[in-house]
Amino acid sequence: MTDFNEAMSATAEAVSEVLDDILEQTEGPENRLLEAMRYSALGGGKRIRPFLVVASADLFGVARASSLRTAAAIEMIHCYSLIHDDLPAMDDDDLRRGRPTAHIKFDEATAILAGDALLTKAFEVLASAETHSNGEVRADLCLAYAKAAGDRGMVGGQMLDIVAEGHDVDVPEITRLQRMKTGALISVSCESGAILGRASASARTALRGYAHDIGLAFQIADDLLDVEGTAEEVGKATGKDEAAGKATFVSLLGADRAREQANMLVEQAVDQLNFFGDKAELLQELARFIVNRRS
Amino acid sequence: MTDFNEAMSATAEAVSEVLDDILEQTEGPENRLLEAMRYSALGGGKRIRPFLVVASADLFGVARASSLRTAAAIEMIHCYSLIHDDLPAMDDDDLRRGRPTAHIKFDEATAILAGDALLTKAFEVLASAETHSNGEVRADLCLAYAKAAGDRGMVGGQMLDIVAEGHDVDVPEITRLQRMKTGALISVSCESGAILGRASASARTALRGYAHDIGLAFQIADDLLDVEGTAEEVGKATGKDEAAGKATFVSLLGADRAREQANMLVEQAVDQLNFFGDKAELLQELARFIVNRRS
Numbered sequence: 001m002t003d004f005n006e007a008m009s010a011t012a013e014a015v016s017e018v019l020d021d022i023l024e025q026t027e028g029p030e031n032r033l034l035e036a037m038r039y040s041a042l043g044g045g046k047r048i049r050p051f052l053v054v055a056s057a058d059l060f061g062v063a064r065a066s067s068l069r070t071a072a073a074i075e076m077i078h079c080y081s082l083i084h085d086d087l088p089a090m091d092d093d094d095l096r097r098g099r100p101t102a103h104i105k106f107d108e109a110t111a112i113l114a115g116d117a118l119l120t121k122a123f124e125v126l127a128s129a130e131t132h133s134n135g136e137v138r139a140d141l142c143l144a145y146a147k148a149a150g151d152r153g154m155v156g157g158q159m160l161d162i163v164a165e166g167h168d169v170d171v172p173e174i175t176r177l178q179r180m181k182t183g184a185l186i187s188v189s190c191e192s193g194a195i196l197g198r199a200s201a202s203a204r205t206a207l208r209g210y211a212h213d214i215g216l217a218f219q220i221a222d223d224l225l226d227v228e229g230t231a232e233e234v235g236k237a238t239g240k241d242e243a244a245g246k247a248t249f250v251s252l253l254g255a256d257r258a259r260e261q262a263n264m265l266v267e268q269a270v271d272q273l274n275f276f277g278d279k280a281e282l283l284q285e286l287a288r289f290i291v292n293r294r295s
Numbered sequence: 296m297t298d299f300n301e302a303m304s305a306t307a308e309a310v311s312e313v314l315d316d317i318l319e320q321t322e323g324p325e326n327r328l329l330e331a332m333r334y335s336a337l338g339g340g341k342r343i344r345p346f347l348v349v350a351s352a353d354l355f356g357v358a359r360a361s362s363l364r365t366a367a368a369i370e371m372i373h374c375y376s377l378i379h380d381d382l383p384a385m386d387d388d389d390l391r392r393g394r395p396t397a398h399i400k401f402d403e404a405t406a407i408l409a410g411d412a413l414l415t416k417a418f419e420v421l422a423s424a425e426t427h428s429n430g431e432v433r434a435d436l437c438l439a440y441a442k443a444a445g446d447r448g449m450v451g452g453q454m455l456d457i458v459a460e461g462h463d464v465d466v467p468e469i470t471r472l473q474r475m476k477t478g479a480l481i482s483v484s485c486e487s488g489a490i491l492g493r494a495s496a497s498a499r500t501a502l503r504g505y506a507h508d509i510g511l512a513f514q515i516a517d518d519l520l521d522v523e524g525t526a527e528e529v530g531k532a533t534g535k536d537e538a539a540g541k542a543t544f545v546s547l548l549g550a551d552r553a554r555e556q557a558n559m560l561v562e563q564a565v566d567q568l569n570f571f572g573d574k575a576e577l578l579q580e581l582a583r584f585i586v587n588r589r590s
Contacts, residue, residue: 032454033450080411087407089402108384110454112407113454116379116410117450123441124438124442124445126437127434127441134430135429135433138437139431142433146418150416150419151416155411156412158408162404163327
């Protein structure tokens with residue numbers, strides 16, 4: 001195993017432990033809610049966003065206890081968005097990470113509430129003194145996460161995605177949509193390292209540029225996987241975008257040009273991090289991993 | 296109009312203005328999301344929770360700009376919970392505040408996303424420097440609201456409510472359920488005044504006791520309205536609990552004892568506020584209003 005792969009699994013494991021701790025199960029009838037929250041948040045996944053939080057926080061020597069709790073918060077927001085995205089009224093997906101989606105495993109009402117509760121829990125964790133001793137930092141984290149996840153970020157992007165189904169979309173439009181839908185959460189993952197570490201403006205700018213590029217590369221890679229991967233590899237239904245006649249980077253650019261574009265974005269992202277010297281190696285490898293993964 | 300009624304409408308109007316400002320509409324396809332958020336957040340309502348925030352903050356001389364933004368945040372959380380509660384998979388309600396519910400007016404996907412976005416926006420507002428200059432206060436607000444709205448508060452109570460449909464419920468169980476489902480948000484409304492005003496421990500205790508009692512009284516009054524009110528008065532379908540065979544304070548205690556109980560809670564709540572002397576008159580009148588309202 002390379003250092004990068006080792007770092008990825010170590011972070012994934014550490015974040016799962018923190019999530020296990022945060023989502024402590026209680027006895028009693030409300031247990032069903034925690035069970036559904038745990039089912040979604042502890043059901044595997046590559047934990048790319050948590051890795052971004054921890055690796056970017058490491059650039060500034062942030063204590064692991066702080067960055068891991070922040071990483072748990074971003075993962076809870078990501079998992080909530082998956083639960084709601086999978087609902088019958090939305091994408092109507094039955095399979096996620098190789099397992100039944102939350103509304104199939106439980107029921108629709110429980111899935112809606114588990115998503116709501118995970119989103120809310122993320123802010124509870126970010127605002128808690130256990131995450132950072134400084135109130136300004138905690139408030140800054142809450143603000144950045146709310147902006148990234150809200151109507152001008154992830155949820156706004158999901159709305160755009162639904163509205164886009166009804167008409168032809170071009171590359172600038174899909175770029176904007178994806179920057180909101182998936183890019184905003186990836187960006188704020190990197191930004192949280194800078195917030196936790198009270199980084200300089202120039203360090204923030206470098207990280208922001210990196211995040212901007214890998215966010216889009218990540219989405220293009222996802223679109224390629226939807227076309228080229230099998231459900232077994234990817235852990236969810238593939239070929240769905242094409243079947244739904246949905247515009248993606250691949251349908252608009254073709255697979256070859258889409259791949260070129262993703263590779264170019266990754267090289268650009270890697271360059272932005274030269275600002276940090278050798279310390280940024282893991283983040284640079286992550287950028288390459290994002291376009292080369294098979295799931 | 297009495298001073299109390301005047302204060303209620305003045306606060307409702309001021310909060311609506313702040314909400315109108317926060318939920319600023321933009322041009323473009325994502326406008327649909329803002330439209331649905333505005334439909335729900337600006338669609339009337341008594342604004343009881345915002346009133347509690349502003350009136351409790353007034354006890355400590357908090358600037359109106361701070362308390363009104365905090366009040367807008369609690370109202371957005373309340374409105375998000377109504378949107379999701381009304382969904383077909385949940386209570387499946389078509390009518391709310393005398394108008395079609397969000398998923399009827401728009402569609403289910405838009406309603407889910409509008410709820411998600413309102414919850415997220417609430418934290419954006421609480422964490423923003425415009426709401427309070429002190430980061431510790433902003434983080435404390437985020438923490439208190441997340442706890443009140445999350446798995447051990449409102450959402451946990453909604454889950455309990457769903458689980459309770461399958462079996463017989465007794466008074467202690469329904470009390471616990473309602474303290475989570477509606478009580479937690481009412482409590483945190485009062486608590487936010489204390490957080491914004493950095494109140495003493497004894498002032499917080501008095502407010503907490505008041506909130507605890509009016510929260511339950513409010514729910515009992517709601518149950519009574521469901522039995523005794525007409526849809527026209529109440530602005531939503533009535534008689535639903537009975538038709539669904541759902542246990543309520545009224546079905547368990549009978550209307551007379553339920554009313555007695557509510558009145559006793561209100562008197563208790565009023566007494567707790569004697570701590571603050573004359574300054575707490577509006578909050579005391581609100582407690583009485585809660586059990587005497589017709590909608």
